[in-house]
Amino acid sequence: MSEILFVGTLEQIRERLLQAQDILQLRATEGYPLLQPDEEWVYDTAKDERVCPVCSPHDRRVFRGDEIPGAFPSFEMIGVGEIAPRVHLDNPWLQGECRCGLSLLDAKEIITERLFQELEEVSR
Numbered sequence: 189m190s191e192i193l194f195v196g197t198l199e200q201i202r203e204r205l206l207q208a209q210d211i212l213q214l215r216a217t218e219g220y221p222l223l224q225p226d227e228e229w230v231y232d233t234a235k236d237e238r239v240c241p242v243c244s245p246h247d248r249r250v251f252r253g254d255e256i257p258g259a260f261p262s263f264e265m266i267g268v269g270e271i272a273p274r275v276h277l278d279n280p281w282l283q284g285e286c287r288c289g290l291s292l293l294d295a296k297e298i299i300t301e302r303l304f305q306e307l308e309e310v311s312r
């Protein structure tokens with residue numbers, strides 16, 4: 189388990205704790221910026237006979253976060269670590285709604301690590 193240590197004079201520590209509080213508030217309201225190169229997103233199709241020939245080859249493929257906007261221009265963030273690629277919106281000849289999903293691997297670890305790094309920066 190990692191630790192964050194706030195050191196300094198009482199005044200410095202107070203200042204750093206207030207900065208840390210601001211970061212926690214910001215993240216609670218705005219969340220974390222995703223789609224960065226260190227993220228791995230795995231693609232899942234519905235795995236049935238209706239999966240189209242465009243979506244089918246993506247099944248279980250892993251994409252870096254920064255590859256997603258280019259690969260899936262109509263993608264939509266539908267939850268924390270959940271993306272609907274909306275492949276069919278980019279291919280007018282495809283019928284129906286794309287049922288595929290992309291999920292962020294180790295979402296909790298990645299988000300925890302980013303928060304930790306931000307807090308560590310203000311603790312020094």
Ligand SMILES: [Zn+2]
Binds near residue numbers: 233240243276287288
């Ligand atoms: Zn699809």
